[in-house]
Amino acid sequence: MTRTFSYSFRELSVTRGDLEECIGGGSSLEIFSDRLEGVLKSAQDICNIRGGYRVLNEIDLDQETRLISAGGQKFSPGRIIFDQVKDSDGLLVFVCTAGEAISNLSRELTGNGDTLTAYLYDVTGSVCVEKAMDKLERELFEDMRSGSVGLTRRFSPGYCGWDVAEQQKLFSLLPEGFCGISLSASSLMKPIKSVSGIMGFGPGVVRKDRPCSICDQRDCLYYKKVSK
Amino acid sequence: MEHNEILEKIAYCIEFGKIDRNSPFPPNMKGQDGAGEYTRQALEKGIKARDVLNHGLMQGMDRVGRKFRDNKIFVPQVLMSAKAMNSSMEHLMPYFTSGEIRSRGKFIIGTVMGDLHDIGKNLVSMILKGNGWEVIDLGIDVGSDKFLEALEEHPGSVVGLSALLTTTMANMKETVEKIKGNNRDTCVAIGGAPVTQEFCEKIGADIYSPDPQGLVDHLDQRFSTG
Numbered sequence: 001m002t003r004t005f006s007y008s009f010r011e012l013s014v015t016r017g018d019l020e021e022c023i024g025g026g027s028s029l030e031i032f033s034d035r036l037e038g039v040l041k042s043a044q045d046i047c048n049i050r051g052g053y054r055v056l057n058e059i060d061l062d063q064e065t066r067l068i069s070a071g072g073q074k075f076s077p078g079r080i081i082f083d084q085v086k087d088s089d090g091l092l093v094f095v096c097t098a099g100e101a102i103s104n105l106s107r108e109l110t111g112n113g114d115t116l117t118a119y120l121y122d123v124t125g126s127v128c129v130e131k132a133m134d135k136l137e138r139e140l141f142e143d144m145r146s147g148s149v150g151l152t153r154r155f156s157p158g159y160c161g162w163d164v165a166e167q168q169k170l171f172s173l174l175p176e177g178f179c180g181i182s183l184s185a186s187s188l189m190k191p192i193k194s195v196s197g198i199m200g201f202g203p204g205v206v207r208k209d210r211p212c213s214i215c216d217q218r219d220c221l222y223y224k225k226v227s228k
Numbered sequence: 229m230e231h232n233e234i235l236e237k238i239a240y241c242i243e244f245g246k247i248d249r250n251s252p253f254p255p256n257m258k259g260q261d262g263a264g265e266y267t268r269q270a271l272e273k274g275i276k277a278r279d280v281l282n283h284g285l286m287q288g289m290d291r292v293g294r295k296f297r298d299n300k301i302f303v304p305q306v307l308m309s310a311k312a313m314n315s316s317m318e319h320l321m322p323y324f325t326s327g328e329i330r331s332r333g334k335f336i337i338g339t340v341m342g343d344l345h346d347i348g349k350n351l352v353s354m355i356l357k358g359n360g361w362e363v364i365d366l367g368i369d370v371g372s373d374k375f376l377e378a379l380e381e382h383p384g385s386v387v388g389l390s391a392l393l394t395t396t397m398a399n400m401k402e403t404v405e406k407i408k409g410n411n412r413d414t415c416v417a418i419g420g421a422p423v424t425q426e427f428c429e430k431i432g433a434d435i436y437s438p439d440p441q442g443l444v445d446h447l448d449q450r451f452s453t454g
């Protein structure tokens with residue numbers, strides 16, 4: 001079963017604070033507040049936020065090898081992620097994008113020498129797609145909780161020690177060009193401002209804290225959030 | 229204004245991203261002269277272009293690189309500083325063309341094949357330029373052959389490879405092998421979020437740095453003319 005969703009930029013309530021958090025720097029970014037506000041305002045018309053997911057009810061989690069079998073694929077997400085999803089009965093494979101236009105605009109601005117605005121649009125695209133997934137995750141969590149089913153956090157290839165190349169397996173479980181997102185041979189999603197990953201679900205699933213304290217990926221955006 | 233004072237003004241404007249009088253950044257310097265005006269004034273006062281470069285521009289960008297490394301400033305501030313530096317550099321270009329001042333060397337840079345990320349690469353380019361290097365930017369998704377062609381055109385250049393993904397990081401290995409196979413003395417620097425010193429040694433690259441300023445420091449050590 002696959003489902004698709006879309007959100008308006010307004011629904012996601014992306015704030016200047018969200019962008020500042022992603023950039024880092026806190027109050028030192030105050031001098032760019034007008035520019036940040038301007039970018040946020042115009043991003044409403046530029047972002048085309050949509051995504052989708054496939055629900056896989058038949059999965060196998062091998063506690064010894066820490067392999068997850070789903071839809072004919074064997075995922076090796078590593079110890080950290082496996083421990084988070086090991087009590088799942090099913091898997092949800094998702095993708096989400098902020099669309100092509102925001103990256104195109106950012107590239108165009110870089111070409112014209114307006115590197116600051118280009119960078120702010122780039123950050124806005126990243127923040128936007130993460131907030132869309134936050135919203136979807138919350139909605140799914142509440143839906144499932146009402147049926148006494150638990151949902152894990154979302155995990156993506158390239159994070160928590162999961163090899164980004166496994167994105168190829170993940171995309172093989174979705175229809176080609178699902179939600180307008182494609183994957184290159186080097187596992188780069190197009191549009192660039194896209195995310196993909198998995199969530200586990202089941203009656204025995206307990207949502208755990210982010211595993212950042214046991215992960216050594218210090219440049220990760222989730223780690224940066226937690227360590228603040 | 230004394231020579232040292234005007235050079236410090238240039239360095240200060242670059243450090244804080246004050247491009248020119250019309251630039252609204254930073255707000256506390258609104259309406260004041262910026263890097264462009266001070267550079268023009270310095271040259272008009274007879275300060276040697278080389279001194280403007282070394283003690284104005286490079287001094288300012290050196291501070292920027294160190295503050296960025298130490299998380300005291302962030303990407304937006306570096307971008308504004310780079311714009312201020314470019315504004316100064318415009319006034320110095322004729323002196324580069326005439327040979328009165330020379331760059332510290334040529335640095336060919338690109339994001340490796342399969343990877344479309346360019347923010348990190350662009351930051352490195354900006355900070356290198358500000359430290360006196362001539363940068364030849366090949367862009368993103370650059371194959372080994374393009375690096376070799378650039379080396380043929382600009383012999384003796386240092387090559388910098390950037391990658392953001394572990395999958396594309398693997399393409400660095402092939403590029404380093406081809407570059408070294410062509411001329412083992414070519415210095416190759418690598419960088420990007422997943423790259424480590426261990427990986428650098430494993431693939432036979434010469435320099436790894438987690439931040440642009442670290443690269444500048446490495447290059448200073450390696451190519452110092454004393």
